[in-house]
Amino acid sequence: MRILRSLIMVGVWLVALSVRADNADELARIKQNYARMLVPSGEDPSGLLSILSSIQPEKEMSDQAVVELHQRYPFDLKKITTYISSLTDAGTWPDINYEDKKRSGWEPKLHAERILELVKLYNSKQTAYYHSPEVETVIRKALDYWFTTRPVCLNWWYNQIGIPKTLGTAFILFEDKLSPTEKQQAITVMENAKFGMTGQNKVWLAGNVMMRALLQNDYALVKMARDTIASEIVSGGREGIKDDWCFHQHGAQQQFGNYGLSFVSGMSFFSGLFSGTSLAFDDRQLAILSTLIDRGYRWIIWRGMMDVNALGRQLFHHAPVHKALGLAFAASELGGGESQSCAAVATALLHDNYPASERNTLTGHKHFWQSDYTVHRRPLWMASIKMASDRIVGAEMMNGDNMKGYYMADGATYIYKDGKEYLDIFPLWDWRKLPGVTAFEDDAPMPLIKSYQPRNKGTFVGAVSDEEQGMTVMELDRAGVKAHKAWICTDDFLLCLGAGIQADSNLVVTTSIEQCHKKGELLAWKKKEWNTADEKQTATAGEHRFFHNNTGYIVWGNEGEIVAETANRTGRWHDVMQMYRPTEVQGEVTTLYLKHGASPKQAAYQYLILPAADKEKVADFDLSDIRILRNDTIVQAVYAEKKSTCWIAAYRPAQLAVAKGITLNIQTPGVYMIRKRGKGRYTISCASPTQQEESAKLEFNRKQIHISLPQGKEKGKTASVEVVVR
Known part of the structure; x- marks a missing residue:
């Protein structure tokens, strides 16, 4: 019996060793993916880097998605030489206002962004600065300043999300060069981020926790962070991806260009980061993300510009250009190059926008x-x-x-x-x-x-x-x-x-x-x-x-x-x-x-x-083709003879003489569209803007028509019926 127990214990021990080895391999793969995805390689399969390089970089940035887009720019060696030569003995740059109190565009974030840029330069084999002792010294000095002074912004977002997100990436890429003391200080910075909140804020925070877990080689915490991130790849919640393939944050508010763009960009990054491991996103999750792009974002990008109505509060300089290009990168990288369906969506998006086609193919x-x-x-x-x-x-x-x-x-x-x-x-x-x-x-x-x-x-x-x-x-x-x-x-x-x-x-x-x-x-x-x-x-x-x-x-x-x-x-x-x-x-x-x-x-x-x-x-x-039937607080209605279509907004029950021989008695308030399809055949479409009606009722040339309107999550969508009126 003792021998059997010993054998069992040995077996358990061997399994545990195997699991730890597998976990260590997965952590190593994720760190390798970080380097592969973030350190410039000189490759440009989609041609988007060339487009980005042709756009003048912004000098003042606050939008996180645009900050990360700018981190893709090819190295500006003249600018980087200035970073190296101008760093003071205290580890600061003289052109940064470290006393800045702004809640948006907080200047000390530039210090963190420059550290990341230098770390990427240090790890890139594309330049003469690869593993340069001079660059390493500058990085250490700049890190020491941050570890010592611990700058704090009046806006919580920078402290818990923005700064840990930027510096966390630098820490992982520079991990092999960090001393034990520096590594512990790096972990302390990352501890400002903890699980919580909703929507994209939840994803950002979990991503920062994951970077801390990687520094600590804590596989269980990495998996917990990954699962927290993936939990937002769902539709129909109070915030996040909606059933209409929009994105909401800060309540019931359309946030395509702000939090939504960061969500898509972040999820695209994570899909590549976890590729080749047991933590990779599954087909269902990738399908949700690619559908969000295809049925949501493709509609709001026109000739490489994001619609102003989709920008939210982020009305930055050149925002439509930068946000559309950031989306294009996210679409082209979604799935880590291993999903054909994701690639097909990206191809369609790029085709209409880069370069812009003379005739847009996504119509409707x-x-x-x-x-x-x-x-x-x-x-x-x-x-x-x-x-x-x-x-x-x-x-x-x-x-x-x-x-x-x-x-x-x-x-x-x-x-x-x-x-x-x-x-x-x-x-x-x-x-x-x-x-x-x-x-x-x-x-x-x-x-x-x-x-x-x-x-x-x-x-x-x-x-x-x-x-x-x-x-x-x-x-x-x-x-x-x-x-x-x-x-x-x-x-x-x-x-x-x-x-x-x-x-x-x-x-x-x-x-x-x-x-x-x-x-x-x-x-x-x-x-x-x-x-x-x-x-x-x-x-x-x-x-x-x-x-x-x-x-x-x-x-x-x-x-x-x-x-x-x-x-x-x-x-x-x-x-x-x-x-x-x-x-x-x-x-x-x-x-x-x-x-x-x-x-x-x-x-x-x-x-x-x-x-x-x-x-x-x-x-x-010819304006005579457009007949304004009514335009008041009860009904707004128009009939276009050449289009054989009548559009009606009925705020209350009402009767209309639509055209010769066609009368309409609307019994249910709603928005209606009646299109003639042939002799005596019509398509009647209806939606309830109040999203409360269960069905629409109307009388069309003495024929009673009932249209069952969508309910539940589908409230507000259009329903249609085909009718024959003799």
Whole structure:
């Protein structure tokens, strides 16, 4: 019996040794993957490094995704030589303000970023600095400064996430050179990060814990961190990936370009980091991530630019360019090069954006129904609409970011052709006249946003879509202004309607049609010819046509004034994003907007946008084809004869004579689209913007129609039925 027990104990011991050996091998593989993925090799299989190298690097950065994108730049040896030569005996760099108190763009983070850059240089065989004693000395001195002084930011994020994330990577790449004392000091830095929080913050913190575990060779903690990271690769939670393939953080708030981009980039990195080990992401997890890119992110990137409506509060210089490129890197690296399905999604994304195709291949109409966000894509143009409701937080201001974005989710409507229409326009904007927004005209300081709670009291916010075209609606009840706003998106135009506009102030209320960079002349159609309208012009009610940058604007049937102007403006990035220095920039901005007067009671508007058009098309466009059936607080309805389509936003039950011989009795409030498919055959689509109805009921030429609307997680999506009406 004793011999048997001894044999069992020996067997257990051998198994334990084997497990420890396997665990040690896995830890070694993960550390090797760190070096393989982060130390420049000179390879550029996707061509993205060449594109990045052609873009001027930013001098001031706060966005973590952009910081990590810049860490991919090829080594600037001239700059690095300066780092080496200018480091003081105290281990500091004289151009960094170590006493900085900013909550965003905190300058001491530059110290950590330079350490990482030097460590990567030290480990790269591509330069003469490979294992250079001089570089090693500089790294040690810079590390000693951080270990000794332990700088602390007023913003918790840098202390727990940003700094450990940057220095942790450096520690792992430099681990073999760390003395026992230095290694313990490194672990102390990493102990600032602990498991917790939600969404991308949870992923960041777990990633930092994992780096500490690697330094401690603690396999169990590495696995725990990995499992915590992977636990966020799910959809349908309160935050994170939503069922509409958007990404939420800070409550019910669309965060594609901020936390969402860091999530995708981080998960792509981890998918490569764990490859070749038992901790690798499985096919289901990779499928969720690739679908998020394919059905979410691909829609918001246009010609290598991220939609302004997707940037969130991160309105940095060149943000659309950097964020789109960061996404491209993440997509191309997802799956560690071992997933064909991930590679296929990346190929599709890159094809449309790098270089940008003359004709976009991803076309259609998509409403992110859990996010109050609509994207409409055509071969030559794209439009996006961002809203808010009593369910969805529209915008946030935080840590000095987005200090003027109070109206960013009140129906902001952007039209893209080459993608540069709004690039870096933020310091020059009149932020109360964002395209598509109805708001007060005022020179007072912009109100501040102080919470993550929904601020629009409107409940009727949503869209109907057949994935080709659609109608988006917004009941605006916010900041003293009420309005019913609607957008109809088709293959060649965007029709915008407003009704019931009223305000609780004596200030003038406006609706902005466009506010973009000037590109060519602003022209007005007068007396059957185009005339320059670059100087400020004001016109009263009637039909007015304008043309600018291959886009036409037709305004008609309005009671107020229309203002058209191009003006040279000055502004400061600091006023929008306080991390920037208060230096002025200049530029010319073209603006079109409607004036509804002071204290309007039931004002309305209607205008048409014709993107990617020429002057002849705008001049010849036949408005008689577009019949505005109603435009009031009960119904906003339009019928287009040539498109055989009727779009209806019914805020209350109503009756409509749609066309000759076609009557409609809508019994359930909702957004409807009726498309004629043939003689007597129609497709009726419906969505409930309140997301409360179970079914839609209507009478179509005396025929009762019932449409079962999606419920549960699918609330807000479109449902359709095919009907025959004789």
